[in-house]
Amino acid sequence: MKVILPVAGKGTRLRPHTHTKAKSLVHVAGKAVLEHIVARLVPLDISEYIFIVDENGCQIQEFMQKKFPDLQCSYIVQQERKGPAHAVWLAAPRISPADDLLIVFNDTIFDADLSLIPQLCFDCDGLIYSKEVEDYQRFGVNVVENSLIVNMIEKPDTPISRLAQVGLYYLKDAMRFMGYLAAAIEAGDMVKGEYYLPAVFMRMIRDNSRLKAPEIDAWLDCGKSETILETNAYLLQGRHHIHGESQNCVFIEPVHIEAGASIRGSVLGPNVSVASGSVIESSVICNSIINSGTVVRNMVLTDTILGDAVQLVSTARRMNIGDHSFIEMQG
Structure with a gap:
């Protein structure tokens, strides 16, 4: 054949x-x-x-x-x-x-x-x-x-x-x-x-x-970004693998972390794959694909695809909010 x-x-x-x-x-x-x-x-x-x-x-x-x-x-x-x-x-x-x-x-x-x-x-x-x-x-x-x-x-x-x-x-x-x-x-x-x-x-x-x-x-x-995320979730079923370095993290199955990735102080999952060489710190990520050599800090991400060597960095917010307040933060 x-x-x-x-x-x-x-x-x-x-x-x-x-x-x-x-x-x-x-x-x-x-x-x-x-x-x-x-x-x-x-x-x-x-x-x-x-x-x-x-x-x-x-x-x-x-x-x-x-x-x-x-x-x-x-x-x-x-x-x-x-x-x-x-x-x-x-x-x-x-x-x-x-x-x-x-x-x-x-x-x-x-x-x-x-x-x-x-x-x-x-x-x-x-x-x-x-x-x-x-x-x-x-x-x-x-x-x-x-x-x-x-x-x-x-x-x-x-x-x-x-x-x-x-x-x-x-x-x-x-x-x-x-x-x-x-x-x-x-x-x-x-x-x-x-x-x-x-x-x-x-x-x-x-x-x-x-x-x-x-x-x-x-x-x-x-063939397109939306369906790739659906395919990612399907293929991750039963494949909860943490091969990279992790400290003070919560992983919600299934998550696939390649060897050479570093995750610190973050919550990942479900349906997240992270490629080798990536660094994720102080972030919450679900239903996403993070490709190689990418840095993510202080972010909340869902339904996201990040390519190779991306730098996505924010800063933590400091707030002083009184009783009965209503805060809606867009984006």
Whole structure:
């Protein structure tokens, strides 16, 4: 099996955290998004990890060499931004006739048992992993009849289906799939100037390919700040780890403090992750991500993401307040 990981893209919905780094390297629950994804793939028998990168590709390569030095990786630059299907198609020269293929997009950390792929796909040509959602109008959805996908609708107005595509795909015959990709691109099958995978899959379905839509256990969106905090809270469940230095602190589970962080005189949690090299003093923080080398003093923070090497410092207030007073302090 080979894996294609399209990690190009500006990550505009995650700014300012993506001004200086690739969006797949943004941290959540103590690890980069990409590390969470690759760690879920390592147990599979994967011969090559093919990364589709942009001008930040050197960051991805350095990260993989540091965190996963034993994996066989290759890197292809997407010079023109022509959509996700175009990004996947760029990997065609790396595909051989005997390959099967997994495609994983980097906005999503998934919880799914991928060891079940042979069992799920024994009588079909591919798997379009899905998750039932309430806000189906925001997604491309799969329409399923008799356990097979018969149609795909982008952002439907009516609940024809709630099975949203989650950006995780398996194709049993990688070369055949690449042929359909090439045909879609040659035909100029674009939406608003970009190529998308549903058009490719619909070509396959019209040619009687059998595609299924297995549901994943959890779909953890990492594409914008609000959802990264939700994903952080989910991944921290059952992971209360204090590896750094702490003095006179209260930790409300779950909290993840990396080795090399220093916490003094503070209350942290729930759902707080603090990266190595950070210093937190005299502060109260909940539901937040504090990245490496950051200093926080005399602050009360909630629903907050602080990038690398941030300095957020206030001073303690001194007050003399009489009986029956009402004080409301905004911000």
